Amino acid sequence: MSGSRDHGTAIKLLSCAKTFGGGTVRALESLDLEITGGETVVLLGPSGCGKTTTLRIVAGLEEPDPGGRVFFGDDDVTRLPIEKRNIGMVFQSYALFPNMNVRENIAYGLKVRKMPKVEIDRRVGEMVEMMHMGELEFRRIDQLSGGQRQRVALARAIVVRPRVLLLDEPLTALDAILRTRLRVEIDELLRRLGITAVYVTHDQGEAMSLGDRIVVMSNGKVEQIGTPRDIYYKPNSEFVAEFIGSINRLHGIACGDHVEVAGGTVPWLLNQSSGKVEILFRPENVGICDVSVAQLKGKVVTSFFQGDRTRLIVGGLGERDIVIETTDRTEYISGQDIGFQVDPDSIIVLEK
Amino acid sequence: MNRHEYRNLVILVLPTAIVCIAFFILPMAKLVMIGGSGERGLVAYLDILTKPRHFESLIATLLLSILVTVTALAVATISGLFLERNRFRGRGLLISMLTFPLAFPGVVIGFMVIMLGGRQGLVSEISKAVTGDKIVFAYSIVGLFVGYMYFSIPRVILTIMAAAEKLDPALEEAARSLGAPQWRVVLDVILPALKPGLIASGAICFATSMGAFGTAFTLATNIDVLPMTIYTEFTLNANIVGAATLSIVLGIITWTALYIARSLSGSNAVAAG
Numbered sequence: 001m002s003g004s005r006d007h008g009t010a011i012k013l014l015s016c017a018k019t020f021g022g023g024t025v026r027a028l029e030s031l032d033l034e035i036t037g038g039e040t041v042v043l044l045g046p047s048g049c050g051k052t053t054t055l056r057i058v059a060g061l062e063e064p065d066p067g068g069r070v071f072f073g074d075d076d077v078t079r080l081p082i083e084k085r086n087i088g089m090v091f092q093s094y095a096l097f098p099n100m101n102v103r104e105n106i107a108y109g110l111k112v113r114k115m116p117k118v119e120i121d122r123r124v125g126e127m128v129e130m131m132h133m134g135e136l137e138f139r140r141i142d143q144l145s146g147g148q149r150q151r152v153a154l155a156r157a158i159v160v161r162p163r164v165l166l167l168d169e170p171l172t173a174l175d176a177i178l179r180t181r182l183r184v185e186i187d188e189l190l191r192r193l194g195i196t197a198v199y200v201t202h203d204q205g206e207a208m209s210l211g212d213r214i215v216v217m218s219n220g221k222v223e224q225i226g227t228p229r230d231i232y233y234k235p236n237s238e239f240v241a242e243f244i245g246s247i248n249r250l251h252g253i254a255c256g257d258h259v260e261v262a263g264g265t266v267p268w269l270l271n272q273s274s275g276k277v278e279i280l281f282r283p284e285n286v287g288i289c290d291v292s293v294a295q296l297k298g299k300v301v302t303s304f305f306q307g308d309r310t311r312l313i314v315g316g317l318g319e320r321d322i323v324i325e326t327t328d329r330t331e332y333i334s335g336q337d338i339g340f341q342v343d344p345d346s347i348i349v350l351e352k
Numbered sequence: 353m354n355r356h357e358y359r360n361l362v363i364l365v366l367p368t369a370i371v372c373i374a375f376f377i378l379p380m381a382k383l384v385m386i387g388g389s390g391e392r393g394l395v396a397y398l399d400i401l402t403k404p405r406h407f408e409s410l411i412a413t414l415l416l417s418i419l420v421t422v423t424a425l426a427v428a429t430i431s432g433l434f435l436e437r438n439r440f441r442g443r444g445l446l447i448s449m450l451t452f453p454l455a456f457p458g459v460v461i462g463f464m465v466i467m468l469g470g471r472q473g474l475v476s477e478i479s480k481a482v483t484g485d486k487i488v489f490a491y492s493i494v495g496l497f498v499g500y501m502y503f504s505i506p507r508v509i510l511t512i513m514a515a516a517e518k519l520d521p522a523l524e525e526a527a528r529s530l531g532a533p534q535w536r537v538v539l540d541v542i543l544p545a546l547k548p549g550l551i552a553s554g555a556i557c558f559a560t561s562m563g564a565f566g567t568a569f570t571l572a573t574n575i576d577v578l579p580m581t582i583y584t585e586f587t588l589n590a591n592i593v594g595a596a597t598l599s600i601v602l603g604i605i606t607w608t609a610l611y612i613a614r615s616l617s618g619s620n621a622v623a624a625g
């Protein structure tokens with residue numbers, strides 16, 4: 001996805017676990033993770049799964065339980081406090097200093113580094129221009145909108161040219177439109193800087209569009225690590241499949257080159273087993289066809305017209321209804337019989 | 353505003369106005385008049401600068417109050433932050449004990465200082481046992497300082513704890529992530545956040561110390577703080593004009609401090625004691 005992959009610092013976590021509350025709360029099971037220089041890794045998972053804890057271990061705000069180690073490049077930084085790690089961090093709540101204006105906020109890290117004033121002015125000026133904040137430079141923080149605050153927070157973190165950039169749900173507090181816009185901006189920024197970044201989110205859309213790789217977590221454990229395509233097309237567990245996008249599940253019995261399910265059969269050319277399996281497929285990988293020749297049959301429960309496509313809830317294929325998305329212009333009505341088939345390349349079969 | 357609303361407003365304002373006039377403006381006006389009613393008229397107000405006894409008393413009180421305020425702010429800020437950030441057994445008890453002095457009148461506090469640093473006090477007995485010399489500080493400026501600190505610290509601690517509770521921990525983490533060592537975090541993040549609370553409680557400290565009478569009276573110290581001087585002029589010397597001018601000056605200084613604090617911090621600082 002990006003060209004400049006070589007000037008970022010690699011990050012390595014070795015057996016990093018974290019227990020809070022004197023041993024009572026296991027926030028993170030032992031985690032091994034390697035992030036190459038310049039890569040953007042997204043930590044994705046539901047609330048409480050340990051994303052922030054992982055990020056804080058990388059940042060140096062938490063120490064891993066004994067035995068865990070953190071490397072930046074070849075340096076063991078496990079015992080190094082955050083102020084010595086040379087990282088940039090962006091918080092969900094922005095955490096801008098209310099007693100300083102926009103410019104002073106951005107300049108803070110440079111001032112702390114005792115940089116000469118001309119150099120500070122130059123760098124802050126560059127940053128203000130790059131983030132299109134010219135007219136905001138001398139505003140107080142409470143006079144900024146949410147999106148503007150997030151830009152200042154980003155600028156403040158990257159102006160010091162950190163070794164790695166850590167972002168904890170930076171867009172969660174913003175409305176949907178702004179979120180999409182800033183997502184694009186952040187993506188461009190990360191590509192341009194070629195900086196190693198760890199990005200925490202529970203929004204799968206954000207994860208897919210920003211991440212070179214995604215780490216899907218649940219309950220303090222890593223479920224799967226892979227590129228957005230891997231995660232989407234080849235989820236290795238039900239959890240991952242359900243968490244990323246919407247997905248349909250059918251229980252069935254594998255026999256020969258197909259799987260028999262409640263509403264018909266699904267071809268499975270690579271089949272090597274026989275027995276109970278679970279078939280997963282995405283709503284968009286379904287083709288509607290004539291009922292008489294269809295491999296799968298069901299009844300339309302509801303249909304939602306969404307303009308560019310129609311979303312159908314279809315029943316009669318086992319205990320769970322399935323979701324189908326179609327771009328054709330046919331109108332479907334509740335109760336009508338419907339026939340369809342699943343694109344054989346897109347199905348995921350989990351053996352039970 | 354129509355006539356009806358206007359009438360309602362007048363009715364609502366009336367109680368405040370009556371209290372204000374009866375208990376504040378009238379006595380003040382009377383005091384100002386008495387102060388200027390001597391043979392030399394308003395020139396009497398200059399006495400506080402020219403009469404050595406009055407002037408020394410003013411300076412001593414000012415210095416003592418400033419010293420108490422600064423020390424109390426420093427001590428209470430450190431302890432307040434500590435108490436807010438650490439959870440340990442006995443924390444609740446400690447906090448209620450620290451705020452205990454608020455319940456005592458100045459006389460009792462003076463008495464306690466004597467029990468601590470008086471001729472038969474704890475410190476004097478211990479020091480006698482250890483070194484053979486009795487250390488007695490209750491009746492000097494040190495005794496006053498200790499007593500004033502005793503009732504100043506709780507006021508500040510409570511304010512600081514309330515302000516520290518609202519401090520966003522992410523702010524400190526952000527500063528540290530940008531490379532700030534601990535002392536810079538204190539300077540750039542914590543103190544600015546506590547500033548309104550520090551100003552407000554500092555002003556109350558200062559005002560309370562300027563006007564504290566009970567403690568000074570009980571300790572019967574060899575230095576005269578302004579309230580003591582006023583008392584002496586009034587009851588012993590029957591110098592009503594002098595007492596009035598000193599009262600007005602004391603009032604103005606205290607009021608100014610509170611006013612400045614209020615306009616700086618935007619919160620409502622109230623003097624007590």
Ligand SMILES: Nc1ncnc2c1ncn2[C@@H]1O[C@H](COP(=O)(O)OP(=O)(O)OP(=O)(O)O)[C@@H](O)[C@H]1O
Pocket residue numbers: 020021025026027028045046047048049050051052053054202
């Ligand atoms: N300081 C702490 N003390 C005790 N428990 C904690 C602490 N920090 C986190 N935890 C617990 O550890 C678990 C993981 O927390 P973490 O903040 O890493 O989750 P998260 O994935 O970031 O969730 P969210 O999306 O809600 O931010 C949670 O169960 C949480 O309650």
Ligand SMILES: [Mg+2]
Pocket residue numbers: 051052053
């Ligand atoms: Mg979190």
